Amino acid sequence: MKMLINVPETVVADALRGMAVAHPELTVDVEHRVIVRRDAPVPGKVGLVSGGGSGHEPLHGGFVGQGMLDAACPGEVFTSPVPDQMVRAAAAVDSGAGVLFIVKNYTGDVLNFDMAAELAEDEGIQVAKVLVNDDVAVTDSLYTAGRRGTGGTLFVEKIAGAAAEEGAPLEQVQSIARQVNQSSRSFGVALSAVSTPAKGSPTFDLPAGELELGIGIHGEPGRERRPMMTAGEIAEVTVDAVLEDLRPQRPVLALVNGMGATPLLELYGFAAEAHRVLAQRNVAVARTLVGNYVTSLDMAGASVTLCQVDEELLRLWDAPVATAGLRWGA
Amino acid sequence: MKMLINVPETVVADALRGMAVAHPELTVDVEHRVIVRRDAPVPGKVGLVSGGGSGHEPLHGGFVGQGMLDAACPGEVFTSPVPDQMVRAAAAVDSGAGVLFIVKNYTGDVLNFDMAAELAEDEGIQVAKVLVNDDVAVTDSLYTAGRRGTGGTLFVEKIAGAAAEEGAPLEQVQSIARQVNQSSRSFGVALSAVSTPAKGSPTFDLPAGELELGIGIHGEPGRERRPMMTAGEIAEVTVDAVLEDLRPQRPVLALVNGMGATPLLELYGFAAEAHRVLAQRNVAVARTLVGNYVTSLDMAGASVTLCQVDEELLRLWDAPVATAGLRWGA
């Protein structure tokens, strides 16, 4: 697999140097791997910190800015960042109003953010956490690692970010973030496997003529392999998998997300099919976001995330946001 | 090549249906293949119309909106749209102030837009044209088809769009568009060939360990094939190819553009290397845009476009824009 890189060891640092030149509105600490809003800490505002393995761009660094995250900690590719980054980020964004850690539910992320929370509290920073676990492809049980955090992360970061921007206190920002997570479900499919710089070749074999259902965003294979289907059929499987678990009673936000290598042309076509299925299932869609937002390097495929919203969540979704990856109203 | 599509014949119509559901701020005429600003025609404003083959998303449909295009005409994949679409678009956006056709320099686009201009003028619409031909990989001469229009299109559409939004008359919008085109140069590299839905397999063979220099955005192979290089080396070749032709005396806008399948992580790293080379060559960079903007379906690779700007062009670049693919200040 050819890659546009120097050496695998420096991909994250190289990308951070690139973010620094492209986004003067961010403070990018390449050495310590922390991306912070230039105006942080915003007085009186709860600080939102997220992070995770790199390779999912624009998540999370592309979501730092007004109305969304205050800081992001990029780990190595597909590897949780380390506690030092999170503590540094928390210190940089804490205005005294406390910090919310938004953590995708992977063993590595959970353990590292837990350690960081302890360390940050030792330094006198008030820390709350929210765990994102929206992926219905994974069986949830007390005896497993539980559901993964995928596309729902975008909804949590955007909506909790809007609440924090409006001055909501830590407890309320945390409870809104939890509500968004509980209202969100995702399901993804892969048409090709991902290649990481470290490995340099696809992490699993996906033969021509087959697709993988229920994939994650780290090159983990899915739970089932099927003969290739049309966009319409894939939309049915995907949307139905989400709806089976979510059973929405209210309108939803829909994220039709590309995994990285699927052209926008195909993604819009897939969005049309997802809408068709939702209409057939009598689900009203309040807003639709189509694009590559929570990616998996060069994987081809897509995921659908639905988030059930009331008027307040919809208002917070529509609130201004000004980040590299998501921007409106500002 | 697996694709997230129904059948090749309907990819463009399917994508337009998707744009319609995702962007209520646009009027998407799926049958006639025209995407128009919902508030068009804007009274007193020059209408900007562009278009070209599909497969380059977000170009052009994703650039319709306040401060950029008034309408876009998507052709079949990698195929110029037909005159009927352009005439319909012109009629939809003409407020009486006239319409500017922004045409990428490909035989098909030129011929179809020329025919459309004649037909639109027959209907009483004042039409001006600007040809975008920024790709230095192609030898320019009277006896050839001339340089292709690639990444420079984004600069032309954004800056001319800002001028039109401010109320500049047709002649002035056209002359600004020409100035931007003359100040812009691009060069691209491919790490993989593109697969079109119609063909279903890569349009050319690019062996492992080799890259293609000077590629276009339609799956045309480039002019030269070389053993694979690092991001830093590629940045040197790319930036130098542009600078050799542009020789900027003033600061530049830099577009570090992904061809579609190259992960954002790699693209930011490439942007860092491009900046390093520009700094070494003493070229000041006023603004940097990194992302997948002028794509070639699932091609892996990147291009660099530089546009030399004075204060007025920079002001117009910074002016508010609100489109699906490019948005700030609004």
Added chain:
Amino acid sequence: MSEEPSPGPVVDAAFFRRWLVAAAAVIDREADQLTELDSPIGDADHGANMRRGFTAARGAIEKEPPETPGDVLAQTGRHLISTVGGASGPLYGTLLRKAGKALGDSAQVTPEQLRDALKAGVDGVAQLGGAAPGDKTMLDALVPAVEALSFALDKGAGLIDALAAARIAAQEGALATVPLQARKGRASYLGERSIGHQDPGATSSALLLGVLADTAEQSAAGGTG
């Protein structure tokens, strides 16, 4: 069926409608091959473009059949312009529109009229696209074909034989594009790397002229009017 010497086909509106139906069928059959030719030196869509255009044109003409040969060609040209896009849409569209216009409103066409009409069409292509023979485009099939047609008619050949000569010239012209370096169209971007590939547009032109020769032969033999 008759053993008398062929009377020469009746070249009327029905003749050109039969040509269009057969052309659409051949293009449909050869589309993948044309797209294949458009891959190494183009953008892999020529077959799809031609199929889309000819299918649409045939459908429209069958629905509302124009009454004169000129109208069949001119309307086919207009449909190609409205549905093909790309370089080939305006070029083939212009070829047929100009040819149709040149036929005026005569109900039947003489071999000389057909030759003049084709010549007018090919001139239109050259003018619109700015290409000349040797640039590795459809003109490399079209120009020799019209020349061969002219030459044969001048020598006293009937339409069937003259079109057969045109067909061969077009095929040879298409083949002769292989060693050429492209100077127009997308293939020109490749510079020297365009050498060694047959031009897709010249190939489709040879197909369309071949169908014209077939139509003339079959019209004379079967006398289908």
Added chain:
Amino acid sequence: MSEEPSPGPVVDAAFFRRWLVAAAAVIDREADQLTELDSPIGDADHGANMRRGFTAARGAIEKEPPETPGDVLAQTGRHLISTVGGASGPLYGTLLRKAGKALGDSAQVTPEQLRDALKAGVDGVAQLGGAAPGDKTMLDALVPAVEALSFALDKGAGLIDALAAARIAAQEGALATVPLQARKGRASYLGERSIGHQDPGATSSALLLGVLADTAEQSAAGGTG
């Protein structure tokens, strides 16, 4: 060189520093293999993660060598936590920090102290990660290894033999993860499809225990202090 019965190695700070240097070398050598194991049931980074962490820890410890066994382990653990990330960073970091803490500030460590320290470390892993043997994680190598070490020491074996037993138990434990269905970590997402693959973390644990056994053997044989 001596023919007397081995006096048992001196388990001091230098012993653990030698272990760390050797561990970093083995991890570096086996990193690609570990990443390979992490591909079918994980995210293809375990080798890279371990290499990054152990290289950094070795560098830091060599630069400012801690003075007690407990400090070597605890600081190595801290460096792993600061540089590895992922699941394995906090888990291996905790293993070594807890083990180091359990050693207190003694300058030399008895076999029983080492056993208790390892036990404390492994308990820390179990508590932090919430996994149990059989879940297809590093615990499937670590727990049997500590048990084998205990059992051997209880039977009167010296440290070298006891660690050799631990090494074998760890290797067997790692191999025994192959038929298991994962219940923790990334591999658990695969459900039944996780069956048939060896767990990367259990494999790296077996490597690290193997290096520990080697270090003991070489320390006794060479007497390098």
